[in-house]
Amino acid sequence: MLWYIGRRLLQMIPVILGATLLIYALIFLRPGDPIAALFGDKPVNQAVVDLLREQYNLDKPFVVQWFLFLKGILSLDFGITLTGRPIIEVIKTAFPVTMKLAVMAFIFEAVLGIVAGTIAGLRKGKLFDTTMLIASLILIAVPIFVVGFVAQFFIGVKWGIVPPTVGGDASFERLLLPAVVLGSVSFAYILRLTRTSVAENLTADHVRTATAKGLSERDVITRHVMRNSLIPVVTYLGVDFGALLAGALVTEAIFNVPGIGNTLYDAILRGDGATMVSITTLMVFIFVIANLLVDLLYAVLDPRIRFDK
């Protein structure tokens, strides 16, 4: 097992290096001069331009820029934004908000998805099952931003149940609606996954044996059906947590959440390359780590899977 983890960690290095190089090339090999853009309509002072170029390493060849960026990341120095704030500080304020949002969305989708999915799977073809299937299909088919602003309009603006936007105050109450919207698509997937898995396991031989030996229905379901059904669900949840952290961009834009996605979106619109690269690298890192954890979790849950040395 340790061997396997070590090998996977080693394998992560070229992937992360490659992904940062890819993003770096996309962002910095484009035409257009962000420094010149900073001046707007004012006359350009060449001395200031040269100083800024040097400060952002834009005067050096591309590969050197990339190396300097990597060196900075290793010492947790991400550089500064185009407006002069250290990027690490921006991340430090924005990341906890996104983390909080993602955890709330995660709890929502996991708990409700598994409970509803199990009930639907146990009563396949009944009214509850059909309703849930249709609801989940709608959630998957309609873009998240439509769900977002319909919810924002009715629940937040019209009925005033919860505050419609988050703004500077990322409290539990204000993050509630964005979290539900963020988790809604995954909720639909988890529900369907749990439902299929439970329905499939209900007909398994070991479940029939458990029923035949006289175990109560409740014990059969909790100890034999659920345990096996949740393996694919748990692995999905693991990958999804990484995706929630990385993919909160749209939800954060709708509800004006001061999180990492919103910061990144602003940076993209402003053409702030250093911030874009830093945050994207962070997201790639989270995503890769989440994938590794899921693979390890899979082995713990499913004893049939053993890692070769």
Added chain:
Amino acid sequence: MTNNPPYPGQERYVRSLEESPLQEVDAVDTESPPTSIWGDAWKSLRRNPMFIVSAVLIAFIAVVVAFPGLFTSQDPTFCELSQSLEHGRSGHPFGFDKQGCDVYSRVVYGARASVAVGVLTTVFVVFIGGVIGAMAGFYGGWFDAIASRITDIFFAVPFVLAAIIVLQVIKNLSNGTQGFVQGVGSVVLALVLFGWPPIARIMRGAVLSVKNSEYVDAATAIGATRRRNLIRHVVPNAAAPVIVIATVSLGIYIVAEATLSYLGLGLPGSVMSWGNDISQAQSLIRGGRNVGVLFYPAGALGLTVLSFILLGEAVSEALDPKARKR
């Protein structure tokens, strides 16, 4: 044939042939041509109501995309501000948007851009991912090692995020207004560039599980080259999971286009698409005058995506013999 024990002392009961399941074996028609996985799948698909519904819907959408003029006589670009946000009336069932354009005809004509993005992205993603995955799985060795690492690298960047960055770059490159072709082209490029890794991974896995089958060995034995083996025997038998994922992904790409347009980075505003109309409607529904400006384009998009998801599920059921029996 009787069931009398042929030897004294043999008291074992032997079922008569009529009772034995051997009859089922005899009943198999050995004269008819062998059924393929695709033939079987098609047979069970035809009886699946989910397939019929989604196929009819998709056929209908295809007709709307090809001949929008059949469904509306209104010009979607003819707008009168005096009709701004008015409710539906005869000839204009869905009412008018903020500029006073007919919402119904915009929904009909908007199908073209959204569906074009979905279909083109799927075609390119399946081609690129399929070729890379199949070759990596089949040839193995150094090619597999390099292809798999490259796949991992592209897979590690979150999809929508990557598409946003690519589109922003394209926008900077082409500084100017984009027409329909360039607009759709750049969204497709952005989605394809980071959309192929999942397909490549699935294709590689499927090829790996197929390439050591007896029929591949048999083909090699009668002198098939490796390339012929790959194209004629391995790929057709490994394609099933890729086709399922591709069908479902087509819907996901349409949603992605709408999301990118909502963020202001997708299709240019001049191109009529569901995504653009939905994002413009966001600020309008607050006024509450004509909710149709949001509801109809979103509904059309949802229905299209839904039909592809249902089609994908029906195909996946048909291609999985285990699910078919149940």
